[in-house]
Amino acid sequence: MRRRDKFAGYTTSGGFRLHPFTEEELDHIHRATLEVLEHTGIFVAHDEALDLFDKAGAKVDPKTKVVRIPPFLVKDALSSCPETVIMHGRDANQDAVIEGNRVAFTNFGEALNIYDIDTGEHRETCKQDLADLARVIDTIKVISVVEQPAGSHDMPQTIGHLHDYEALVNNTSKHIVMMPHNMEIAQKLVDMSEIVAKAHFPDDPVEDHRIMSFLICPVSPLRLLDNTCDVIIVAARNNCVCNVLSMAMAGGSSSVHLAGTLVTHNAEVLSGIVLNQLVRRGAPVIYGSSTTAFDLRTGAAAVGSPELGMIGAAVAAMAQYYNLPSWTAGG
Numbered sequence: 001m002r003r004r005d006k007f008a009g010y011t012t013s014g015g016f017r018l019h020p021f022t023e024e025e026l027d028h029i030h031r032a033t034l035e036v037l038e039h040t041g042i043f044v045a046h047d048e049a050l051d052l053f054d055k056a057g058a059k060v061d062p063k064t065k066v067v068r069i070p071p072f073l074v075k076d077a078l079s080s081c082p083e084t085v086i087m088h089g090r091d092a093n094q095d096a097v098i099e100g101n102r103v104a105f106t107n108f109g110e111a112l113n114i115y116d117i118d119t120g121e122h123r124e125t126c127k128q129d130l131a132d133l134a135r136v137i138d139t140i141k142v143i144s145v146v147e148q149p150a151g152s153h154d155m156p157q158t159i160g161h162l163h164d165y166e167a168l169v170n171n172t173s174k175h176i177v178m179m180p181h182n183m184e185i186a187q188k189l190v191d192m193s194e195i196v197a198k199a200h201f202p203d204d205p206v207e208d209h210r211i212m213s214f215l216i217c218p219v220s221p222l223r224l225l226d227n228t229c230d231v232i233i234v235a236a237r238n239n240c241v242c243n244v245l246s247m248a249m250a251g252g253s254s255s256v257h258l259a260g261t262l263v264t265h266n267a268e269v270l271s272g273i274v275l276n277q278l279v280r281r282g283a284p285v286i287y288g289s290s291t292t293a294f295d296l297r298t299g300a301a302a303v304g305s306p307e308l309g310m311i312g313a314a315v316a317a318m319a320q321y322y323n324l325p326s327w328t329a330g331g
Contacts, residue, residue, distance in 0.1 A: 002095040005104040020313045026321045033266040034071045041068040042271040046229035052278045077277035085284045085325045087145050088209045091173035096144040098325040104144035111150040125150035134171035145175040176212050183230035190238045213241035218268035220253035236279035244272035245288025252294030265291045287319040290329040
């Protein structure tokens with residue numbers, strides 16, 4: 001019995017709805033994005049990714065590593081993406097269905113420091129903190145999936161994510177979202193999750209119980225760096241859910257105008273989705289956003305600002321325009 005969260009705006013309940021754009025305006029944003037992808041292009045710092053784009057028909061400049069993605073590649077990739085994504089838990093009753101306008105919640109991540117409730121000390125997070133946080137999150141019914149909430153800074157950082165996953169998977173029955181930093185660690189996390197799946201579901205194929213997914217970020221403006229491509233490729237090869245999440249900042253790493261920022265955001269996410277589908281057609285992906293405004297006074301990301309809410313609503317609308325599951329930051 002999979003967990004199915006509430007619908008927003010379901011016609012029989014009259015739920016709250018927000019429509020930031022008309023269908024024509026969404027189409028206009030899409031066309032502007034296609035123009036950016038085809039004529040400006042995306043910087044791709046990954047040899048295998050460059051080769052995949054080149055063989056698929058994109059224009060690749062080997063000197064500048066700029067990839068210009070034609071509209072037909074974007075259309076083809078979007079046509080092969082699943083409209084529904086299942087985020088499996090260690091307990092099948094905790095499987096979360098992500099689709100359409102169904103609304104679910106997760107915790108925020110990744111904390112670097114924590115106030116120790118026993119000593120009052122403000123310190124770096126450790127592996128035990130992840131175990132403790134996972135148990136807390138596991139009891140909160142409104143949270144459907146567990147995003148890695150902190151890091152095991154008391155462990156060697158070259159393998160810190162492996163310790164993170166061990167602490168989380170042993171202390172929550174819900175799906176876990178990880179943010180690995182390279183191809184080797186991403187693949188080891190997949191291998192670990194398969195061991196867990198085989199232990200809990202010995203009679204089922206491991207792909208039917210992926211107890212982990214990846215969240216990975218392009219770098220604004222318009223860059224798919226080496227580690228980003230690594231994780232996107234590993235996720236697709238293993239049919240593991242991949243959340244391609246842009247963190248553009250209006251006025252900092254993207255246009256000060258929210259409309260321009262949305263186009264940049266859209267181009268970054270779509271380029272990652274195209275790469276994902278070039279590796280494996282039909283691989284599960286999520287259209288993600290932590291895009292917000294840049295606070296010009298402090299140099300910080302304005303998380304929790306009205307602009308974040310506006311962008312989040314716009315991003316969700318774009319994801320629905322593409323029939324993709326979406327993931328947006330809150331404040």
